[in-house]
Amino acid sequence: MRFHKAFLLIFLFTLVGYTVQAQDSEDYEYTSEFVWGVNKNTNGGLIGGFVLKKSIRLNENQFQTFGLELMNVKHPKEARISNPLNGNSFIWGKENYLYSIRLQYGREQVIFKKASFQGLQIHAILAGGPTIGLLAPYYIQNSQGVNEPFDPEKHVDFNSILGTGNILQGIGESEVKFGLNLKPALSFEFGAFKSNVSGIELGLMFEGFTEEIILVPNASNKQFFTSFFVTLFYGRRR
Template identity: 50%
Template sequence: MKKVIFIGLIFSSLLAIGQTEEDDYDTEITWGVNKNTNSGLVGGVIFKLARRKKENTFVTYGVELMNVKHPKEWHYPSATTGTRFVWGKANYLYAIRGQYGRERVLFKKAPQQGVQISAVAAAGPTIGVVAPYYILYNGNYVQFDPERHQSFNSIQGSGKLFQGLGESSIVPGANAKAGLAFEFGAFKNNVAGVEVGASLEAYPKKIIIVPTQENRAVFTALYFSIYWGTRR
């Protein structure tokens, strides 16, 4: 009986040491890419710094850069050049989001294996950058205007990359999100995983992206992010 108790104590000590080593970090830095229901193939990029507050709780500071699309954006090839453009689009909406939040570890993974599941929530200010969307119309680069550019066949393509960014207007807003993070990292100092959840973003006025369609001041979305990083 004494031997069983002794072996049990040793085993418990080893588990405790292993868990301490696995949790022996206070800071986590991650970055990645985002896909959401208001985006194209790639919604944007994300960055997050997390600092331990309690044993299973982290304070997080994040920045996200997103290209927010209208659900009625459709790409068409030009009849004359074959270059693709978005019919009816007048503006881009780029959202620069600052986020402050919490991350709570719900299920810890075993050392060097398994999946760690955490609940995440964050909110903060948004800088909405509204940039004109240019098209090539009768040989000239112009911002799309539904009153003037009614001839579909006269559009020869879209504008150049970042064209019109210098003419952007700024609209302040706010954002919030909540979700679950699944970490699959096999090494103590490396992080890799996915995050899924829902987000909300609001502006004081409607953002005109496609003038001929209904536009919104509040954007809701489901999102999926893939991230990597380090911890120390």
């Protein structure tokens, strides 16, 4: 709820700022921008994923954008516990990872323009496109020290699980799930250098797949996902 309220406050601030003119100064003219970022969202962990975006100027205040997002989508019921014998942690009941690869085309509208060397610039963003979901099995280490996919029918005692498998183990066994994504957002750009850009992007992510995605089989699973997100980004203009 605090995430939700913060987003609404920033959105209201933006509506007020829309009527305010930026400081008079010589503008830095650029035709394109490339940024990369680190994402935190309500469907992810400490780091939700990574973002790449290319923007091309259409006119003074509008850009078309081409984006790529790589995200790890988690189930809200995932609970990490520790083995009492060795202290290694694992997610009890988790059967699959969902790696979401989002391709996006969108538009950005400048609604508050900053001066060349100071201030804040705000963009309104709408982007969307196809999603390629990789549903990869979640590997655990069993009581014999062997890594194998978690099976809710077989692994009924969490004390018999010694820990998780190796990083990205099972990615080669992924099932491909197709979907669509839509992102309305606000971008807040800071920085005093003309050719560099840095800031944060706040928004909502709506994502749906052609079928239900099973992440934790003994919990309620979904076909459609909604999340709030914040992305810290940095890039260059030319």
